[in-house]
Amino acid sequence: MVNDKGADSGQLLTSRQLTALVVARAASCAGFFAVLPYLGLWLMDDRGLSGASAGLVVGASILANRAGGVLLVQLIHRLGLKASVGVGYLGAVVVFGVLGMGLRLPTYGWLVLAVLVGLFLAMATTAMKAQVAAFPPDQRLRGFSYLNMAVNAGSAVGPVIGGQLLEWQADRLPLSAALLDLVALAVVPALPGDWRAADRSGAPAPAGSTVGRRLPGRRFATFTLLVCGTWVAYAQVFDVLPAYLGDSVGTRELGLVFTLNAVLVVALQVPVSALSRRLLNHPRAGFGLLCLTANAVLALAVVLFGLGRSAGFGLVLTAMVLFTLSELVWSPLYDTQVGERRGELSTTAAYALAGVAWGSAESVGAWLGTLLVVHRSGPETLSGTAATPYWGGAALALLTGLALSWGGRHKSEKPLGGQEGNAHDVDVSARA
Structure with missing residues (x-):
């Protein structure tokens, strides 16, 4: 029988809650990625902005989406996690709706709207991760998977929707995102947790509360910074690869490569995560070995991508399969570890800080990788600057795996009060 109390009662993640999490996250991602890849083009062609102004608007939206969780920590704790998810999606619906009203605004007007979209979606995403982190330890990896x-x-379907609308009726582009976020908003009542924040009752905070805690502990900071190496390697695939392989792999073939990634994730995430959970509990495996293996496979995939310009399309496909297998392990595993290593940070603050750090690492990796690829010495030169991001990314991934493997020999810190996943630990007044 399905029980809807979920995390707040310390019970298992229910099928209803799990379905709501998937629908909300997929719909909101599809809406964001239906607009983001085409936002600059839409602003220039349909709203008359210059290239520099359109780029500023797009960059501001991405930055707000990455860093917004940290800025909104206090507000999320005051509202509560479930209410924050709802407010985030409601705000995104309203702002995307305004974007689609056919307005003629100066650059700063579009800038404000783009930043608001990023902030509202960051609010919903951070609060949703904290909801999953509030579940019992054996259920968190499943939820994050x-x-x-x-x-x-969502990120695979969104660009397809946006591309078609851009050809058929460009004015409807933001409205499609508003509709998708409305779908996400509709399932918020089925998400885990209560609508009311834990601190609304006026009761005093317990001794050792996370209220007011701002600075991360050394263990959390070390883990978060080490994981940045994985995200730099990730950026060479998802952000730099089209520019790197542009001379040797056609646009259609490259689209198939990324479609393969999305299909494999949807098809294999559940069984791979089930295997990961068993390995985490195995006396001869555990977190350290899983991280080392996943990052070693990631490093191999990045090396194969680096060879792809001369070796051909088949090697690129093989590299994407390996890359996806590694992502299926490290992506949910890292999210789970954020909640377990947060120390005295509130759960939401921990996910917000980790999101900023990892988003910044991906951005820096993408910038450096693109810079080196654009100034490549020749299409077939493996020793020139063009392939440097791939050799460097592979080395970083392998070093990250080794470092996390060493750190994984130590047990995670317990959250405050010794109650891992306690809902009051999450909803106290210091949001993230």
């Missing part, structure tokens, strides 16, 4: 599957599904 489904979220990873939903993100990949």
